Amino acid sequence: MSDVGSSATNTSLNSLMTRLRAGAPGGFPGLLALLLLLVTGFSVAVPGFASVGTLQSFMQQLPLLGLLSLAMVVPLITGGLNLAIIATTNQCVLLMVFVMRTLLPADPGGGTVLGVVLVAMLAGAALCLVVGLVTGALVAYTGVHPILVTLGTKSLIDGISIFLTRGQAQSGLPAEFARAGNAALFGVPVGFLVLIACGLLVGIVLRRTPFGISCTMIGSNVEATRYSAIDTRRVLVGVYTMSSLMCFVAALVSLAIFNSASADYAQSYLLVTILAAVLGGVDPFGGFGKVSGLMIALAILQVISSGFNQFGLSPYLTAAIWGLVLIAVMTVQTIRPHLGSLRRAR
Amino acid sequence: MREGALRRLQRRPEVWLLAVIVLVGAILGVAAPGFLTLANIVDLLETYSVQAIMAMGLFVVLVSGGIDISFAATASVAQYVAVLLATRAGLAGPLAIGVGLLIGIGLGCLNAALIHFVRITSIIATIAMMSVTFSLLMYFSGGRSLYDLPEWWTDRVVFWQTESPNGDLTRITLPIVAMLVAALVTWLFMTRTPIGRQLYAMGGNPEAARRIGANIGMLQFVAYGYLGFMAAVGGLLQAHRVGESVPNAMYNTELSVLSAAVLGGASLSGGIGSVPGVLLGIVLLAMLQNGLNLLGVSSYFFQIVIGLTILISTSITVLSARKRRRHRNPSEPLGTPTLGATTQEPARV
Numbered sequence: 174m175s176d177v178g179s180s181a182t183n184t185s186l187n188s189l190m191t192r193l194r195a196g197a198p199g200g201f202p203g204l205l206a207l208l209l210l211l212v213t214g215f216s217v218a219v220p221g222f223a224s225v226g227t228l229q230s231f232m233q234q235l236p237l238l239g240l241l242s243l244a245m246v247v248p249l250i251t252g253g254l255n256l257a258i259i260a261t262t263n264q265c266v267l268l269m270v271f272v273m274r275t276l277l278p279a280d281p282g283g284g285t286v287l288g289v290v291l292v293a294m295l296a297g298a299a300l301c302l303v304v305g306l307v308t309g310a311l312v313a314y315t316g317v318h319p320i321l322v323t324l325g326t327k328s329l330i331d332g333i334s335i336f337l338t339r340g341q342a343q344s345g346l347p348a349e350f351a352r353a354g355n356a357a358l359f360g361v362p363v364g365f366l367v368l369i370a371c372g373l374l375v376g377i378v379l380r381r382t383p384f385g386i387s388c389t390m391i392g393s394n395v396e397a398t399r400y401s402a403i404d405t406r407r408v409l410v411g412v413y414t415m416s417s418l419m420c421f422v423a424a425l426v427s428l429a430i431f432n433s434a435s436a437d438y439a440q441s442y443l444l445v446t447i448l449a450a451v452l453g454g455v456d457p458f459g460g461f462g463k464v465s466g467l468m469i470a471l472a473i474l475q476v477i478s479s480g481f482n483q484f485g486l487s488p489y490l491t492a493a494i495w496g497l498v499l500i501a502v503m504t505v506q507t508i509r510p511h512l513g514s515l516r517r518a519r
Numbered sequence: 520m521r522e523g524a525l526r527r528l529q530r531r532p533e534v535w536l537l538a539v540i541v542l543v544g545a546i547l548g549v550a551a552p553g554f555l556t557l558a559n560i561v562d563l564l565e566t567y568s569v570q571a572i573m574a575m576g577l578f579v580v581l582v583s584g585g586i587d588i589s590f591a592a593t594a595s596v597a598q599y600v601a602v603l604l605a606t607r608a609g610l611a612g613p614l615a616i617g618v619g620l621l622i623g624i625g626l627g628c629l630n631a632a633l634i635h636f637v638r639i640t641s642i643i644a645t646i647a648m649m650s651v652t653f654s655l656l657m658y659f660s661g662g663r664s665l666y667d668l669p670e671w672w673t674d675r676v677v678f679w680q681t682e683s684p685n686g687d688l689t690r691i692t693l694p695i696v697a698m699l700v701a702a703l704v705t706w707l708f709m710t711r712t713p714i715g716r717q718l719y720a721m722g723g724n725p726e727a728a729r730r731i732g733a734n735i736g737m738l739q740f741v742a743y744g745y746l747g748f749m750a751a752v753g754g755l756l757q758a759h760r761v762g763e764s765v766p767n768a769m770y771n772t773e774l775s776v777l778s779a780a781v782l783g784g785a786s787l788s789g790g791i792g793s794v795p796g797v798l799l800g801i802v803l804l805a806m807l808q809n810g811l812n813l814l815g816v817s818s819y820f821f822q823i824v825i826g827l828t829i830l831i832s833t834s835i836t837v838l839s840a841r842k843r844r845r846h847r848n849p850s851e852p853l854g855t856p857t858l859g860a861t862t863q864e865p866a867r868v
Binding site for chain 2: 340451487489507
C-alpha cells in the first residue's frame with residue numbers, strides 16, 4: 174500500500190497540529206502542570222518556600238520582566254522582534270528623571286510634585302510614542318527585517334542614553350513617587366496590579382479587536398493579509414507603537430523599583446523576554462501565541478528563580494536552568510506528536 | 520557589454536561598501552593625521568582580527584539561512600576551558616588547543632542538533648544555548664579571570680616587521696595572519712566546494728535544495744560546526760592577544776559581529792552574502808571606531824554611529840533592491856518572495 178505517502182501526510186498533518194497546538198489551549202495544561210509541579214516541588218524541598226513572604230517577593234519581582242515580555246510579545250506575534258525594548262525603557266526612565274530633577278523646585282508642595290510627575294510621565298509617554306512610530310515606520314515602509322531595524326534603533330537609543338549620561342546612574346526623585354510605586358493594595362503590590370491590567374489589555378487587544386486579528390494574520394502570512402485588504406503597514410506601525418508604549422509602563426515600574434535611572438539597567442532581561450514568550454507558546458515565526466500562556470511562562474521562570482534563590486544557588490545557575498527548561502519544553506513539543514503517531518501505528 | 524558589467528558591479532553591495540570605506544577613509548585621513556599610517560592600520564587589523572574570524576563563521580551560518588547568537592559564549596567557554604587545562608592541568612600546547620577547538624565544534628553541533636532534530640528556530644535555540652553555556656561558565660568559573668597563561672600561548676608570533684624612520688615598529692602578527700587564512704579558507708569553502716554551494720542553495724530555498732539531493736541535516740551540522748570552530752579559534756586567539764582569560768570579556772560582541780556581517784551584505788533570510796563583503800563590513804566598523812577615537816570624539820558616541828550605520832545601510836540596500844526589481848520587470852508581481860521571506864518581510868506595495 175502507499176505506506177510511505179500516508180505516513181508523509183501524517184507527519185505533515187502532525188507538524189501542522191503541533192504548530193496549532195503550540196499556541197492553542199493544547200500546550201496550556203502542560204505549562205500549568207509544570208508550574209504546579211514546580212511550586213509543590215519547591216514547597217516540599219525548600220523549607221519556608223510556601224510562605225506569604227515568597228509570594229510577596231514573587232509579586233514584586235515579576236512586573237518589570239512581565240511588562241517587558243508584553244512589549245516583546247506583540248511584535249513576536251507578527252513574526253517580528255523588538256530588540257530595543259530595554260533601551261527604550263531605560264531612555265524613558267532617564268528622561269522622566271531628568272524632567273523631574275529640572276522642574277522640581279527646592280521646596281516643593283504636594284501639588285507641585287504631582288504636577289511635575291505628571292509632566293514627566295507625559296514626556297516619557299511622548300518619547301516612547303515617537304520611538305514606536307519611527308521603529309514601526311522603518312519596519313513597515315523600508316521592508317528591512319525587524320531584527321535589523323531594532324538592532325539599529327537599540328544601538329542608537331542606547332548610544333544616545335550613554336552619551337548623554339556618560340554611563341552614570343541618575344537619581345534624585347521626589348520621595349512621593351517611590352512611595353506610590355511601592356505601595357500595596359490589599360497586600361498586592363501596585364506593580365503587580367499594573368502587570369495584570371496590562372496583560373488583560375494586551376490579551377483583549379490581540380484576541381478581540383480587528384487590530385489584534387490583523388497582527389496574528391500578518392504573523393501567519395503577510396502577503397495573504399495584504400491581499401485581504403488589510404493595510405499591513407499601518408498595522409505594523411501600530412504593533413511597534415504598542416510595544417513601545419508597553420515600554421513606557423515598564424519604565425514607570427522600573428523607576429519605582431530602582432528609584433533611579435541608568436542606561437544599563439535590566440539589559441540581561443532582553444533575551445529572557447523572548448525565552449518567556451516562546452516558553453509560553455508564542456510561535457517565534459509569528460501567527461500564534463496568547464498572553465495567558467506568556468503569563469504562566471513568566472510565573473514558571475520566576476518560581477524557578479525564587480526557589481533556587483532560597484535554595485542558595487547562584488543566579489547564573491538559574492539562568493542556565495531557564496535555558497534548559499526552554500529547550501526541554503520545545504523538545505517535548507516536537508516529540509509528542511511523534512509518540513502519538515507511533516501509538517496509532519501499533 | 521561593458522555597460523552591462525558596470526551595472527552588474529553596481530548591483531553588488533560590496534562595491535557600495537567599498538566606496539563608503541574609501542570615502543570615510545579619505546575624510547578621516549584628512550581630519551585625523553594619524554589615521555592613514557601603516558602602524559595605525561596594522562594595529563586596527565590586529566584589534567579586529569578576532570571579530571573578523573568569528574564573522575567568517577557567522578557568515579556561513581547566515582548564508583545557510585540560520586542565525587546564531589551563541590558564538591561569543593562558545594568562544595568564551597572554549598577559551599576558558601583550554602586555558603584552565605593548560606594552566607591547572609599542565610596540558611601540552613597542542614592538546615589544550617585541540618580540546619578548545621573540539622569544544623567549539625561540539626557546541627556548534629549541539630546547536631545544529633537542536634535546530635535540525637528538535638526543530639527549534641535557530642534564533643531561539645541559540646539564545647537558549649547562549650544562556651545555558653554562558654551561565655554555566657560564569658557559575659563554574661565564579662567569574663574569576665585567569666592571568667597565568669603559559670608562555671607558548673602569549674608569546675608574540677611575528678611574521679614580518681618593519682621600522683619606520685621615526686622608530687614606530689609595525690608588526691604583522693599571528694592574529695592578522697590567522698584572520699587572513701580564515702577568510703581565504705572560508706571563501707574557498709563557500710565558492711569552490713560542493714558543500715559550500717549547497718549551503719547557498721539551502722539558504723535560498725531549503726525545500727528546493729532538499730529535492731535536488733542536498734543533505735539538509737548534514738549541511739546544518741557543517742554550518743554550525745564551522746561557526747563553533749571559528750568561534751573557538753577566535754576565543755583562543757583573543758587569549759593570545761590579551762594574555763589573560765576573562766570569562767565575560769567577549770560577552771556582547773555577538774551583536775557587533777552580526778552588524779558587521781549584515782553591513783557586508785549577508786542576508787538574514789539566507790542564501791546571499793560574500794566573504795569580501797563581510798570583511799568590508801568589519802573594516803568599516805573598525806575604521807569608524809578608530810577614526811572617531813583619533814578625532815577625539817567621545818567613545819560613548821560610537822554606539823550612536825553604529826546604530827545609524829546599521830539603519831541607513833540596511834534601508835538603502837533593501838530600498839535600492841526594490842527599485843531595481845521594479846525597473847527590471849514591471850509585469851512581475853512585486854515581492855514574489857520565497858517561503859522564508861513571506862513570513863519575514865513586511866508587505867510592499
